[in-house]
Amino acid sequence: MAGKTIEIIKTKRKVPEALRQRHKEYLGLRKKIREALADGEATIPQISQKTGIPADQVVFLVMTLRKYDEIVAGDMDDMDEYYYYKLSEK
Amino acid sequence: MEQNMKNSSVKVADTLILGGGIAGLEAALNLANTGHQVVIVEKDLSIGGRMIHLSKVFPTLDCSACITTPKVSEASRHPGIHIQVNTGAKKLAFDAKGHWHVHVQTEPRFVNESLCTGCQDCERACPVVVKDEYQYNLVGRKVAYIPFSIASPRIAAIDIENCILCGACEKACVPGAIDFSQEPVQTEWIVKSVIIASGFTLFDPDQIERYGGGKFKNVVTAMQMERQLVPTRPFNTVLRPGDGKIPDKVAYVLCAGSRDGTVGNPICSQICCMYSIKQAQLILGALPMADVTVYYLHIRSFGKGFDEFYQQAKKMDVSFIKGKIGKISELENGDLMLRYEDIASGKIKEAKHDMVVLSVGILANRDIEKISGLENLELDPFHYLKQRQEMSNPFKTNLPGIFMAGTASGPMDIPDSILSAGAVSAMVTKYNKGFVESIINSLTISSWNE
Ligand SMILES: Cc1cc2nc3c(=O)[nH]c(=O)nc-3n(C[C@H](O)[C@H](O)[C@H](O)COP(=O)(O)OP(=O)(O)OC[C@H]3O[C@@H](n4cnc5c(N)ncnc54)[C@H](O)[C@@H]3O)c2cc1C
Ligand code: SF4
Ligand code: SF4
Numbered sequence: 005m006a007g008k009t010i011e012i013i014k015t016k017r018k019v020p021e022a023l024r025q026r027h028k029e030y031l032g033l034r035k036k037i038r039e040a041l042a043d044g045e046a047t048i049p050q051i052s053q054k055t056g057i058p059a060d061q062v063v064f065l066v067m068t069l070r071k072y073d074e075i076v077a078g079d080m081d082d083m084d085e086y087y088y089y090k091l092s093e094k
Numbered sequence: 095m096e097q098n099m100k101n102s103s104v105k106v107a108d109t110l111i112l113g114g115g116i117a118g119l120e121a122a123l124n125l126a127n128t129g130h131q132v133v134i135v136e137k138d139l140s141i142g143g144r145m146i147h148l149s150k151v152f153p154t155l156d157c158s159a160c161i162t163t164p165k166v167s168e169a170s171r172h173p174g175i176h177i178q179v180n181t182g183a184k185k186l187a188f189d190a191k192g193h194w195h196v197h198v199q200t201e202p203r204f205v206n207e208s209l210c211t212g213c214q215d216c217e218r219a220c221p222v223v224v225k226d227e228y229q230y231n232l233v234g235r236k237v238a239y240i241p242f243s244i245a246s247p248r249i250a251a252i253d254i255e256n257c258i259l260c261g262a263c264e265k266a267c268v269p270g271a272i273d274f275s276q277e278p279v280q281t282e283w284i285v286k287s288v289i290i291a292s293g294f295t296l297f298d299p300d301q302i303e304r305y306g307g308g309k310f311k312n313v314v315t316a317m318q319m320e321r322q323l324v325p326t327r328p329f330n331t332v333l334r335p336g337d338g339k340i341p342d343k344v345a346y347v348l349c350a351g352s353r354d355g356t357v358g359n360p361i362c363s364q365i366c367c368m369y370s371i372k373q374a375q376l377i378l379g380a381l382p383m384a385d386v387t388v389y390y391l392h393i394r395s396f397g398k399g400f401d402e403f404y405q406q407a408k409k410m411d412v413s414f415i416k417g418k419i420g421k422i423s424e425l426e427n428g429d430l431m432l433r434y435e436d437i438a439s440g441k442i443k444e445a446k447h448d449m450v451v452l453s454v455g456i457l458a459n460r461d462i463e464k465i466s467g468l469e470n471l472e473l474d475p476f477h478y479l480k481q482r483q484e485m486s487n488p489f490k491t492n493l494p495g496i497f498m499a500g501t502a503s504g505p506m507d508i509p510d511s512i513l514s515a516g517a518v519s520a521m522v523t524k525y526n527k528g529f530v531e532s533i534i535n536s537l538t539i540s541s542w543n544e
Contacts, residue, residue: 008264009264009272009273009274009275010259010260010261010264010274012274012275013204013254013259013274013275014259017254017259019257019258019259023256023258024258027221027222027258030222030223031221047338048337048338048339049337049338052337059311059336059337059338059428060311060335060336060337062337062338063329063333063334063335063336063337063338064232064233064234064335065234066338067232067233067234067328067329068223068233068234068235070330071233071234071235071328072218072236077330080340084340084383085339085340086337086338086339086340087331087333087338087340
């Protein structure tokens with residue numbers, strides 16, 4: 005069956021346009037975050053400032069990318085307020 | 095007896111349990127250990143209920159998952175227990191011989207359960223991210239996913255509503271477990287008795303405008319904080335979801351959506367005082383430099399060891415302020431200003447915190463009302479199952495052969511849910527044993543209720 009059954013469901017379901025758009029948006033945001041970390045580690049407010057993405061969305065995205073091993077957490081900043089995040093070497 | 099047709103079958107058991115939370119699991123194990131054939135019908139992708147997602151339990155601070163998982167795995171391996179996850183009851187019908195015919199439908203997970211090894215290759219390959227409901231939306235998950243690390247069964251599922259049908263998961267799955275041809279499967283269970291153990295739902299605090307109506311990023315629910323305190327926590331430490339800052343001054347607002355007629359829930363949720371006191375202690379364990387303040391109307395620490403647990407929190411320097419929160423406002427830096435009536439001084443005061451946890455109340459799970467054939471099931475004024483004989487037969491419903499366990503009958507903590515499951519198991523054992531068709535045949539609703 006491997007690699008085949010997707011064709012069966014494609015005959016029964018259509019992917020809503022809104023879903024495609026949301027996915028595209030996510031890919032764009034992920035790209036921005038990865039680019040913001042390309043030159044080195046940054047805290048959530050720093051990533052937010054670099055990318056223009058609101059800080060709460062940056063938390064969600066960075067933590068999701070951390071969950072899937074694309075990002076790793078580093079040390080705390082000097083004020084012990086924020087962690088630094090960097091791209092994982094994988 | 096078992097009859098099978100494509101995508102539908104008729105099966106027989108002694109007891110069907112609706113809901114595989116701690117109450118349902120405990121009842122299933124008690125009954126199966128005394129020789130009954132039990133089926134658990136669970137609507138979620140995993141059994142374990144709310145308890146499997148908690149951090150530690152009050153007042154012992156034992157690890158919640160460590161208590162739940164042995165029961166989960168014992169139930170999963172027990173020869174007398176059959177478990178159907180991702181399954182809901184559609185219709186119940188009582189026949190002339192006194193059996194219940196429970197029609198259930200298992201939704202497709204698009205993964206062949208016997209082939210999936212739980213390797214997560216599909217999850218890694220899937221490009222689509224949505225909010226992870228098992229982490230209470232604090233983080234994302236893929237659309238092909240293992241629900242959570244200690245899920246039982248630990249098998250992937252495809253969230254078809256959010257799937258872009260790219261096929262990457264199917265290509266990545268070496269054992270060939272992904273199967274997009276799956277359809278819903280119907281089962282009709284013929285049983286002597288049914289236990290409703292469908293648990294509770296959480297009050298949605300977005301309804302409370304004066305607490306921000308869900309708009310303030312650093313106001314979280316107690317369940318979100320519970321997730322921040324478990325070993326598989328979404329942020330790997332406690333952080334503000336608004337900007338990732340390590341919180342310094344955390345406030346708990348008790349009775350958020352309980353004992354409040356204005357939001358339609360005038361009753362006490364029984365557990366919020368104690369879980370807040372528990373979380374306050376756990377936060378101090380995770381962030382030793384933090385200040386934690388609990389704003390309360392009354393602390394209801396009525397169980398065994400509960401008052402000592404409350405005193406222990408005070409000794410750990412958790413502040414308790416008897417105060418009614420009038421309004422929460424968000425400041426520019428994401429901090430929160432709490433305006434409250436300080437009951438001791440009678441004055442209106444303000445206090446700044448950088449994170450607020452709403453100790454949300456619990457509500458009846460009204461799923462049961464949607465099941466065809468249960469229209470005459472009696473509920474109490476708050477939509478929990480009505481305990482018609484609270485003193486003599488507390489876990490009997492008004493319908494013959496239908497019992498209840500755990501929070502389906504009202505707010506209660508884990509020990510009480512387990513106790514109720516023990517009591518109902520004894521009642522069901524007696525009921526199933528005395529199940530002689532001629533007797534049941536003559537059983538009328540009035541004789542059941544005597
Ligand atoms: C934030 C928080 C912290 C808590 N901390 C503690 C603590 O420290 N100590 C303590 O003692 N208690 C605590 N509790 C309370 C504890 O979670 C409950 O007492 C316990 O989970 C009740 O178990 P239950 O089996 O009755 O319900 P649930 O855990 O809700 O299980 C019900 C099950 O039924 C399933 N279900 C629902 N509807 C259907 C349907 N229609 N068909 C099939 N299946 C269905 C659900 O998916 C679920 O698996 C806490 C609760 C909260 C919210
Ligand atoms: S569906 Fe396949 S790839 Fe996904 S966890 Fe199961 S075996 Fe692994
Ligand atoms: S087909 Fe759906 S579930 Fe599979 S990888 Fe693509 S989006 Fe994810």
